[in-house]
Amino acid sequence: MMIPVECYYALSALLFFIGVYGFVTRRNLIAMLISIELVLNAVDINFAAFNRLLFPGLNEGFFMTLFSIGVSAAESAVAIAIILNVYRNFKSDTVDSISEMKN
Amino acid sequence: MDYGYTIFILLLPLLSFLVLGLAGMKMSHKLSGLIGTGSLALVTILSYITAFNYFTADRVNGVYQTIVPYNTTWLPLGNLNFDLGILLDPISVMMLIVISTVSLMVHIYSFGYMHGEKGFQRYYAFLSLFSMSMLGLVLATNIFQMYLFWELVGVSSYLLIGFFYPLHAAVAASKKAFIVTRFADMFFLIGILIFGFYTDSFSFSFAGDVVMGQGTTPFNPVQPGTALAVSGALIPTALVLMFIGGAGKSAMFPLHIWLPDAMEGPTPVSALIHAATMVVAGVFQIARMFPMWIEYAPDQMSIVVWIGVFTAFYAAAVACAQTDIKRVLAFSTISQIAFMMVALGVSLPSHEAGVVLDNHAQLGYMAGMFHLFTHAMFKACLFLGAGCIIHAVHSNEMALMGGLRKYMPITNATFLISCLAIAGIPFFSGFCSKDEIITACFAYSPVVGWLMTGIAAMTAFYMFRLYYGIFWGTENVEAHEHHTPHEAPSSMTIPLIVLSVITVGVGIYSTLAGFLGWGGNFGHFVSAAGSDYTIHYDMKIALTSTIIAICSICLATYIYKGEQQPIADRLYARFPRLWKAAYKRFYQDEIWQFVTHKIIFRCVSRPIAWFDRHIIDGTFNFAAWGTNEAGESLRPWQSGDVRQYAIWFLTGTVALTLILIAI
Amino acid sequence: MGNIIMFCILAVVILGSAIMCVTTKRIMRAATFLLFVLFGVAGLYFLLDYTYLGAAQIAVYAGGVTMIYVFAIQLVSKRTLQGMVENLKQSRLLAGALLSLVGLATVLMVAMKNEFIFRAAEVNDVEVPMRTIGLALVGSEKYQYVLPFEFISLFLLACIIGALVVSRKIKED
Numbered sequence: 001m002m003i004p005v006e007c008y009y010a011l012s013a014l015l016f017f018i019g020v021y022g023f024v025t026r027r028n029l030i031a032m033l034i035s036i037e038l039v040l041n042a043v044d045i046n047f048a049a050f051n052r053l054l055f056p057g058l059n060e061g062f063f064m065t066l067f068s069i070g071v072s073a074a075e076s077a078v079a080i081a082i083i084l085n086v087y088r089n090f091k092s093d094t095v096d097s098i099s100e101m102k103n
Numbered sequence: 104m105d106y107g108y109t110i111f112i113l114l115l116p117l118l119s120f121l122v123l124g125l126a127g128m129k130m131s132h133k134l135s136g137l138i139g140t141g142s143l144a145l146v147t148i149l150s151y152i153t154a155f156n157y158f159t160a161d162r163v164n165g166v167y168q169t170i171v172p173y174n175t176t177w178l179p180l181g182n183l184n185f186d187l188g189i190l191l192d193p194i195s196v197m198m199l200i201v202i203s204t205v206s207l208m209v210h211i212y213s214f215g216y217m218h219g220e221k222g223f224q225r226y227y228a229f230l231s232l233f234s235m236s237m238l239g240l241v242l243a244t245n246i247f248q249m250y251l252f253w254e255l256v257g258v259s260s261y262l263l264i265g266f267f268y269p270l271h272a273a274v275a276a277s278k279k280a281f282i283v284t285r286f287a288d289m290f291f292l293i294g295i296l297i298f299g300f301y302t303d304s305f306s307f308s309f310a311g312d313v314v315m316g317q318g319t320t321p322f323n324p325v326q327p328g329t330a331l332a333v334s335g336a337l338i339p340t341a342l343v344l345m346f347i348g349g350a351g352k353s354a355m356f357p358l359h360i361w362l363p364d365a366m367e368g369p370t371p372v373s374a375l376i377h378a379a380t381m382v383v384a385g386v387f388q389i390a391r392m393f394p395m396w397i398e399y400a401p402d403q404m405s406i407v408v409w410i411g412v413f414t415a416f417y418a419a420a421v422a423c424a425q426t427d428i429k430r431v432l433a434f435s436t437i438s439q440i441a442f443m444m445v446a447l448g449v450s451l452p453s454h455e456a457g458v459v460l461d462n463h464a465q466l467g468y469m470a471g472m473f474h475l476f477t478h479a480m481f482k483a484c485l486f487l488g489a490g491c492i493i494h495a496v497h498s499n500e501m502a503l504m505g506g507l508r509k510y511m512p513i514t515n516a517t518f519l520i521s522c523l524a525i526a527g528i529p530f531f532s533g534f535c536s537k538d539e540i541i542t543a544c545f546a547y548s549p550v551v552g553w554l555m556t557g558i559a560a561m562t563a564f565y566m567f568r569l570y571y572g573i574f575w576g577t578e579n580v581e582a583h584e585h586h587t588p589h590e591a592p593s594s595m596t597i598p599l600i601v602l603s604v605i606t607v608g609v610g611i612y613s614t615l616a617g618f619l620g621w622g623g624n625f626g627h628f629v630s631a632a633g634s635d636y637t638i639h640y641d642m643k644i645a646l647t648s649t650i651i652a653i654c655s656i657c658l659a660t661y662i663y664k665g666e667q668q669p670i671a672d673r674l675y676a677r678f679p680r681l682w683k684a685a686y687k688r689f690y691q692d693e694i695w696q697f698v699t700h701k702i703i704f705r706c707v708s709r710p711i712a713w714f715d716r717h718i719i720d721g722t723f724n725f726a727a728w729g730t731n732e733a734g735e736s737l738r739p740w741q742s743g744d745v746r747q748y749a750i751w752f753l754t755g756t757v758a759l760t761l762i763l764i765a766i
Numbered sequence: 767m768g769n770i771i772m773f774c775i776l777a778v779v780i781l782g783s784a785i786m787c788v789t790t791k792r793i794m795r796a797a798t799f800l801l802f803v804l805f806g807v808a809g810l811y812f813l814l815d816y817t818y819l820g821a822a823q824i825a826v827y828a829g830g831v832t833m834i835y836v837f838a839i840q841l842v843s844k845r846t847l848q849g850m851v852e853n854l855k856q857s858r859l860l861a862g863a864l865l866s867l868v869g870l871a872t873v874l875m876v877a878m879k880n881e882f883i884f885r886a887a888e889v890n891d892v893e894v895p896m897r898t899i900g901l902a903l904v905g906s907e908k909y910q911y912v913l914p915f916e917f918i919s920l921f922l923l924a925c926i927i928g929a930l931v932v933s934r935k936i937k938e939d
Contacts, residue, residue, distance in 0.1 A: 003769055020869065025746075025862040030792055032745070037827075048810075048814055050888070074926075076835070081933035084933040095745055746858070760876065
């Protein structure tokens with residue numbers, strides 16, 4: 001017996017908004033990135049569950065999830081590179097230090 | 104007969120204006136003067152040829168035909184077009200002769216008068232511009248073209264009065280002249296527009312097609328709307344408005360205030376513009392629209408008459424108390440132009456539906472035009488003579504003159520001839536024209552006739568006061584020891600001689616022709632109906648006016664000729680306030696100043712200016728300030744904080760979702 | 767039955783780790799909790815019979831990405847590793863919490879309103895065969911993914927090079 005789809009949906013929604021909360025709240029740049037990862041994972045769960053439970057014969061959701069994992073990895077790498085650069089220039093790892101575009 | 108060459112009458116002065124205006128500063132004074140004078144001499148020759156051809160051509164039905172060599176549509180506007188063209192007609196040809204002769208004399212005279220002045224070339228350029236404008240005005244085929252050249256004439260006058268622009272008085276005078284005439288021209292324009300709108304044309308074709316002497320209605324009553332509108336008060340209103348415009352240019356009361364101040368310009372300019380040509384533009388306008396006045400607005404002619412009478416009297420009264428030569432002559436001009444206006448105004452036929460121009464109309468019209476001709480000649484001579492005197496004495500005031508007859512014989516003789524002409528002594532041209540005017544006035548109404556006679560007497564009186572004051576009277580010995588006044592150079596005296604010869608010549612011929620009934624008189628050429636009108640003098644009136652003129656001259660001689668003027672001083676002591684009022688021109692300038700400053704500026708202009716500055720500008724300033732403030736208030740949104748952006752982003756998305764769900 | 771129990775355990779692991787991840791003050795702990803979350807999500811994939819996906823998740827995410835994060839943390843956050851804490855602004859907390867709750871409510875409401883949730887079909891416990899996956903990844907017909915596959919390989923290459931460029935040390939001459 002399969003888990004009803006609304007459970008997966010609720011789970012992914014919760015995870016998503018926990019990630020959002022983390023992104024908005026945290027000051028450390030890397031912590032913000034980690035929160036983004038949570039968001040992305042929530043989305044992946046959503047795709048996979050919907051594909052498996054609502055559209056059994058088709059595979060779009062599966063491949064979407066696959067590619068999403070790949071893209072997340074790439075994006076993390078680039079973001080880390082940027083953070084390294086920021087650290088070098090501003091000597092700080094908080095998001096307040098990169099607010100030179102203020103006003 | 105081909106009149107194609109008449110276009111050069113307009114083109115030559117225009118060309119010389121452009122050449123002198125653009126390249127004048129690179130030329131020497133002499134060359135520029137020669138170019139200006141040369142082009143005008145050609146124009147004079149062409150005008151004489153035109154006149155000769157025109158007046159010796161055959162008349163049709165006893166009437167000189169109106170010839171239109173050129174008429175092009177300059178600005179087509181549907182039904183109503185602005186045309187430009189040349190129209191030849193007895194009065195325009197006569198005006199051609201007057202303008203070109205006087206202008207040529209002034210050009211020659213200016214060689215001597217303006218010798219060594221800075222801006223010599225500019226002066227000749229403006230003189231050419233003026234000549235072109237005035238010639239265009241008289242050759243206009245329609246009222247709108249006349250208005251166009253009217254404004255050009257005003258501009259030339261402004262430029263020339265303000266010629267000595269470093270002088271504050273000259274600048275103020277030129278502004279005053281321009282503003283007052285412009286103000287009057289506003290009414291002129293409204294009149295033109297009313298006229299053009301309702302009759303759907305600007306042309307004088309009513310004047311051309313209406314063959315006077317036969318009662319014809321000049322326009323088509325097929326269009327009922329037009330006929331209805333026109334038969335009402337519209338055309339008379341339009342005509343009266345146009346007359347107001349003419350009154351401004353011709354210095355009728357109360358719009359005369361600019362003319363005495365316009366004497367700040369160089370004297371030849373005063374001779375040309377403010378004596379002979381521009382100021383008669385108003386008279387010319389009425390003469391041109393004369394058939395329409397008679398057809399549509401015969402009652403309104405009385406406005407013209409009474410304004411003319413009052414102006415003549417006022418100007419004569421003020422002239423008796425002026426001490427500046429040019430001011431005396433200026434007021435004399437105002438007075439004489441008023442005579443011409445009155446002459447045109449009293450030319451009413453009997454009030455009938457059909458237009459039948461009988462002797463009344465013929466006489467007044469012809470007399471007015473004749474007086475225009477003769478006045479141009481002798482007034483120009485007077486002004487040029489005054490210029491010679493000013494040149495010799497280096498001042499305008501009569502107090503510094505006196506006893507100049509010893510030093511300046513030619514000027515003395517020509518000035519005397521012109522004074523006799525203006526006083527109305529037989530065998531001088533002024534007598535013929537003025538006598539005819541007075542005859543016409545008596546035919547209109549005895550009151551007007553006696554008033555004009557009285558004013559003629561005053562004219563004689565103050566002119567001879569002027570003459571004696573300059574050439575006789577007390578000599579200013581100390582000044583003459585330092586700097587002996589000498590006769591003017593020949594470039595200045597030749598025009599004087601020419602003009603006085605014309606005055607005397609025309610005078611002798613007309614007097615004899617009038618008394619002996621010869622033809623070939625002025626009325627042979629120019630008259631209201633275009634037909635031959637032989638002048639006969641009414642002996643009663645002629646004799647009366649002559650005797651009155653001689654009496655005035657004797658009075659003036661008695662008072663002013665001697666070394667001292669005891670009677671004048673006693674009169675002055677008796678009526679000091681009257682003299683002061685007359686000297687101050689009866690406070691007309693002050694009245695106008697009061698009206699403009701206290702009433703118009705304070706009650707109308709200032710609130711409007713306040714409104715403009717605070718409310719209209721304020722609205723835009725407020726809009727700008729508001730935009731700025733809005734921008735500034737949005738600025739803190741750019742916090743540079745990524746998390747803040749994320750919050751807003753997500754909030755927006757959630758809100759959008761909610762909205763979409765709700766919808 | 768077993769599915770439900772497994773799902774509950776996994777759900778608790780995921781959510782608990784996620785909450786700890788975003789609320790902990792120490793960054794290293796956040797990375798560790800992220801690791802637990804990733805393992806949990808992989809477990810969910812296994813539960814959904816997506817074995818390949820679960821394997822990819824563990825390999826790429828739990829292995830690669832988390833290692834990148836750990837390295838980055840070591841390189842960057844010297845102070846935080848030593849136990850120094852960051853203080854959180856109260857208003858920011860409230861704003862974040864509010865936003866999250868509102869968003870959550872919206873999303874759940876959308877789900878409730880929408881009908882497709884309840885059209886769940888009864889499926890077999892069959893996993894997607896590898897052969898299908900492989901062919902789909904390199905096939906060029908409809909519903910086959912060669913284009914995204916090629917694109918993503920280029921994309922990954924670009925990201926690697928970009929990351930290298932951005933983070934290289936600029937030689938000072």
